Amino acid sequence: MAPTIKDIAKLANVSHTTVSRALNNSPLIKEVTRKKIAEIASQVGYVPNYNAKSLVMQRSYTIGLFFTSIDTGTSSSFFSDTIRGVNRVIDVDYNLFIRGIDDYTDYSSIHRKRFDGIILMSQSEADNKFIYHVVQQGIPIVVLNRQVGDRAIFNIVSNDREGASHAAQYLIESGHREIALIEGVEGFKSTQERRDGFIQALIDHQIPVRHEFMVRGNYDMPSGYEAMSRLLDLSKRPTAVFCSNDDMAIGAMNCVFERGLHVPGDLSIVGFDDSGVSLFTNPSLTTVKRPIEEISEQGARKILSLINTPAQEEGPLFINTELVIRKSVNPPPA
Known part of the structure; x- marks a missing residue:
């Protein structure tokens, strides 16, 4: 039979309340007593009963990591980078629950007894209903990736508009004037921010925004392939394409290669x-x-802070983007 708190209390000659407080690092317990109890617990092979602990501490020891959707518009790299960043910080004492908001028909199962805190990797304003349900339940929440209007909700976001503008400017500085855009999922905030940054760069350089050069994608490789196919079928093709994420860029590259063309010799991406x-x-x-792992790490640190010391803090925290120049861009072909 597994040893219990009462067994440890007998061996230490203290009350079971003292043992409980010591094992939960209560400041009410002297350090010498805490160490003695910890040593006895280790010697007898004591394993905490987290169900009982949850009842005593009024915590679930579960943190929710939610996405707008896992199936739609969330690339595998974005998904894995987010989990990797959060998991790097979340203590082993916590369970990490991962789900897409679109899995729910209602939010009745999202309540304080089930979640100590929630991290939301948000893509759409449609998530606001979920956010305010969480707030009404009194669950600490940190929203990543999208700025929300309520400054009492802590945000961590990357400056996607500026990043897209820098990408378009680099293509323009490389000599391109016929520049297309493969957009992300319609209705996603990231799609809008990257489109706005791209268009602003064209306007700043007095380059016409051509409707036929604006093609919708879905943040995945197949949609990047299909979007590039439509661009290559135009009577006047672009010389460069800015893709709203890397997965679509890879799909677009494959389409270019299958047409017998070359990147960046015939078309820059x-x-x-x-x-x-x-x-x-x-x-x-x-x-x-866009440092998704860093954003997710910061989000995990913040939610732990809010769980332990609830407070209303203003945001957002902006994480800068950076243009990484490699080999897929050349001046336009003569």
């Missing part, structure tokens, strides 16, 4: 995210680095 594979494409992909 720039991506966004700097996912792990962008360095290993052939040619290596010039892209905008």
